[in-house]
Amino acid sequence: MDTAGMDISAIKQSMAETNELFNTEVFGKRNFEALDRIYTSDARVLPPGRLMVTGRQEIKGFWFDIIRSYNAKSAVLCPIDVIPAGEGLVEVGRGVMTAEPAGQPEVQVDFKYVVFWQQEDGLWKWHVDIWNLSW
Amino acid sequence: MDTAGMDISAIKQSMAETNELFNTEVFGKRNFEALDRIYTSDARVLPPGRLMVTGRQEIKGFWFDIIRSYNAKSAVLCPIDVIPAGEGLVEVGRGVMTAEPAGQPEVQVDFKYVVFWQQEDGLWKWHVDIWNLSW
Numbered sequence: 001m002d003t004a005g006m007d008i009s010a011i012k013q014s015m016a017e018t019n020e021l022f023n024t025e026v027f028g029k030r031n032f033e034a035l036d037r038i039y040t041s042d043a044r045v046l047p048p049g050r051l052m053v054t055g056r057q058e059i060k061g062f063w064f065d066i067i068r069s070y071n072a073k074s075a076v077l078c079p080i081d082v083i084p085a086g087e088g089l090v091e092v093g094r095g096v097m098t099a100e101p102a103g104q105p106e107v108q109v110d111f112k113y114v115v116f117w118q119q120e121d122g123l124w125k126w127h128v129d130i131w132n133l134s135w
Numbered sequence: 136m137d138t139a140g141m142d143i144s145a146i147k148q149s150m151a152e153t154n155e156l157f158n159t160e161v162f163g164k165r166n167f168e169a170l171d172r173i174y175t176s177d178a179r180v181l182p183p184g185r186l187m188v189t190g191r192q193e194i195k196g197f198w199f200d201i202i203r204s205y206n207a208k209s210a211v212l213c214p215i216d217v218i219p220a221g222e223g224l225v226e227v228g229r230g231v232m233t234a235e236p237a238g239q240p241e242v243q244v245d246f247k248y249v250v251f252w253q254q255e256d257g258l259w260k261w262h263v264d265i266w267n268l269s270w
Contacts, residue, residue: 002137002221044216044227046247048183048267052229081179083251083263086137086221090251092179092187092263112181114249114265116218116225128218128227130249132183132267 003084011089012082014124015117019077027067027075027097032060039129040120046130070099073106077113088118088127094135110135138219147217149259150226150252154212162202162210162232167195174264175255181265205234208241212248223253223262229270245270 003011018038025034035056039045045053045062053062066072074097081092097109113131117124138146153173160169170191174180180188180197188197201207209232216227232244248266252259 004221046227046249046267049269051270052227052247084221085223085225085251086139086219088220088225090220090223090225090263092181094187112187112265114181114251114263116220116249116251128225128249130247130265130267132181132265134184135186 002086003089008082008084011124012079015079015082015089015091018124018126019079022077023075026063027072030067032064035060035063037123038126040118040125040127043126044128046128048132070097071101072097072099074098085116088116089124091115091117095131109133137221138224143217143219146224146259147214150214150217150224153259153261154214157212158210161198162207165202167199170195170198172258173261175253175260175262178261179263181263183267205232206236207232207234209233220251223251224259226250226252230266244268 021034022038025031039056039059041056043056043059045059053059075095077093077095079091079093083090092114094112098106100106111131111133112135115126116128118127156169157173160166174191174194176191178191178194180194188194210230212228212230214226214228218225227249229247233241235241246266246268247270250261251263253262
């Protein structure tokens, strides 16, 4: 169903819940199974300075590696534009990742991102996810 | 009109022409007016390590600055996935920029990108443009 004909505020609420899962479950609790509720099964992740990652299983491995390597604690996402796009939506946003790398003080990393959202199993999920540094 | 009901191969051909304009006109000839045919008037560019750029006029200044600073010669774009998204499309791709910075040998920079395409004035243009380094 076309998102232009749907209740956009309800969709944005669902999107906010998914983004919050990423912060509190994946980063906060290192619950990588929560990624099932965040990414579509055939999602693509395009991380800065690394190869593209395709499919949820590889994506789980990617985040496991990143979060452990940097001892990351949180990743707060803030949408600044949400554009209905057929059965999906395009989100443009900014975020802050907080990490405590071994033997170093806490660092905060500013990034900006674009996510293409699609619905899967009744949940709004990330189908394409790309970001880079600075706001 | 929903792109899912349109001739996708014709759209892909138009997209390829826009991408080629970016390479040959903007990078090859430094014809920055060609950006009128590449970006929508209220497009967003999210460049790595820099602030988000909003609106075609600012975007022209951004590319003028980048291409002159790096003495960039070409930017070849190669789509690897094109997803119909309502009246637009989401393109996931890889590219190579070639530059000859002053006093240095030619360098090639691999990047990957996501572009959200929309139609404006009968042309397929980039409405959201983000990339980062490595394939």
